[in-house]
Amino acid sequence: MYSSKYLELLIEELVKLPSIGHKSAQRLALHLLRAPREDALRLAEAIRAVRERVAFCTVCGNFTEQDPCPLCVDPERDSTVVCVVEQPVDVLAFERTGRFKGRYHVLGGALSPLDGTSPEDLRIRELLERLRPPEDGGEAAGEIREVILATNPNVAGEATALYLSRLLEPLGLRVTRIARGVPMGSDLEYSDQVTLARALEGRREVE
């Protein structure tokens, strides 16, 4: 088979990326070969820079260029409420709403026996550490009074939320779960039955 060792090596590395199959990797590799030289080298350099300059916050687990991250040290933010999410992208999603001014905690995934993700693989120990009152040797973060479970509304996320709510129950904190219901701007006609059932269950008095 006609090929190039260097192209094959690049394809091999590209295939490791999420949702990039062999055909896509081949197309991307040939694109990088044909694209302006500076573009290709800038991409290589950007990957290197990210690994050199960006890391994860030891408090919340979000990506950051300084540790602890700006969201964890910002005195303007409410330290009494922590929003627990699966991934850094979820932090970005909440930040885009501009409606949450508390702290975050990134688990790094969700419980999934099928994928082999167990509680030890998530940043649950770090969460408990943050919730420990100061007199117990915990950080000043002992001031946390509410934990919002904002894992994804799918099987793994729901299981994780349930697991965490059981785990946090003895701590005497307010533990909440984000509302699941019909998304804004959607048509009820096209809502699946699980979502509609949730929307009924979670109904509230009109204020």
Next chain:
Amino acid sequence: MYSSKYLELLIEELVKLPSIGHKSAQRLALHLLRAPREDALRLAEAIRAVRERVAFCTVCGNFTEQDPCPLCVDPERDSTVVCVVEQPVDVLAFERTGRFKGRYHVLGGALSPLDGTSPEDLRIRELLERLRPPEDGGEAAGEIREVILATNPNVAGEATALYLSRLLEPLGLRVTRIARGVPMGSDLEYSDQVTLARALEGRREVE
């Protein structure tokens, strides 16, 4: 908005890749941040190596680590027939069949007024150069007797094949077009009407 300059730069570069939107770029960037350090650096290095070690063959236009490429200099291959394709991936596709032992010529695209691809953007001048007989100052490649037009069976590819066939007509070569018809293993029931019409038009005596 919370972010990291280095992550943003990486996302910006990833978005330039074909069929990578902003959401995919964000997911890829965060993956590269979380993946084993060696994997990320290996990808950066592979991109750099491809740009340093791989280039395009000045004869056929395919990617190669040496110029002319192995396919152009292989004495075992038939120099009298040239298969004209749009992209290097098409060369790989024909090589996978193991049924073509001639030379290739990569155009680098297809004629498409909508995308702004005109004849000057394709390696057509280089093709004519290869077809020029040696007594005319052309290379030894003047021995070419058949040109197979193997551009894609879509609007741009058909237009390119038609354009080339008109252009090559005065040269007195055999100019052929790959057969278009029902693909092997498919159901006639699901074939579109243009393909079926082509299959009828291109019918041949049963041998």
